[in-house]
Amino acid sequence: MTSTKERLQKVIAQSGVTSRRKAEKLIVDGKVKVNKKVVMELGTKVSPRDEIEVDGVRLEKEEPVYYLLYKPRGVISSLKDDKGRKVVTDYLGEVKERIYPIGRLDYDTSGILLLTNDGEFANQLMHPKYEIDKTYVAKLKGIPSKKELLQMKKGVRSENDLLKAVNYKILEVDKKKNTTILEITLHEGKNRHIRRMMDEIGYPVTKLKREKYGALHLQGMKSGDCRPLTPHEVKQMRHLATDKIVKQ
Known part of the structure; x- marks a missing residue:
């Protein structure tokens, strides 16, 4: 305070x-x-x-803390798991504050996950109206056409949800293995958003990683690594959210 x-x-x-x-x-x-x-x-x-x-x-008075975790596959985006599986806080070492994940990544998805004890900061980043870019790299089974990929930007219906991508970019096509590597940018991340969206289009995701979250990236990090955000990075992320509000 x-x-x-x-x-x-x-x-x-x-x-x-x-x-x-x-x-x-x-x-x-x-x-x-x-x-x-x-x-x-x-x-x-x-x-x-x-x-x-x-x-x-x-209410205990804690200083706000902010961490970036390179979440491995096969880890739960939670503080505990009743099945005894690894959870994200297992990778944070001796953090004394009561931190929790900002949003979540699926069990089978790796990449950037932020954790904090600052509820207001978490709310800003999670709320769809702030339109923070989240960029993923997905490996697909099959080779979709441009017309099929454009469906992502128009929106795909799945289980009463309209799933959309803000943008996409084809990174690699392997005709021999019949696979595609695709970069996909979202603003809103519903449960298993990309996997469900691609299933509906007909090209299942076999591997998925979140590589960027706003101004943050995984450069220089290995799976399982965790580090505190710098004050400048926290300021950048706040600015991204407030800048979106001003432009609306």
């Missing part, structure tokens, strides 16, 4: 407990206390000296 007063929902989000939107609902539902008193007004401002409780748990 800073030395000045800030909105209660923002302070809750910055603590890493939840997103600002969910924090607002908790306040309205009467599940937040400030100095032992229930507060239900969204405009309430608090100072660092105030004691805040969310759902009966006292």
Whole structure:
């Protein structure tokens, strides 16, 4: 927290407990206390000296932290798994803060995954309206035509979802092996978005990696590597989100 007063929902989000939107609902539902008193007004401002409780748990004051993980395949984008499989926090070493993934990558998908305890930052990057580019490289079974690939930009229906790609680029075609390597850029990432989209078009994904997330990339990293984001990178990602809002 800073030395000045800030909105209660923002302070809750910055603590890493939840997103600002969910924090607002908790306040309205009467599940937040400030100095032992229930507060239900969204405009309430608090100072660092105030004691805040969310759902009966006292809010701890943590400094915001931001990590980039090169998630390997076969790892769950969660903090724990009841089947005993590896989870993303297994790769973070001695991180004391209560961090969690920003969004998720499928079990069989590798690449960039961000983790933080800053709920507001996480909400900005996950919300579709901020239109942060997420670039993937997919290996496909088969060789789609240009007309078939254009369906991705128009949108493909799957299980009541309209799945779209912002852009795509063919990186490699292997006629002997009957495979295609495709770069695909998304703004919104629904569950198994690319795999479902390509299944509907008729070219199943056999391998998938997220190589870029906004201004961030995997250059110099190996699968399983993790590093903190630099202050400049955090600022870049915030700027990408706010810049999109200004242009809307």
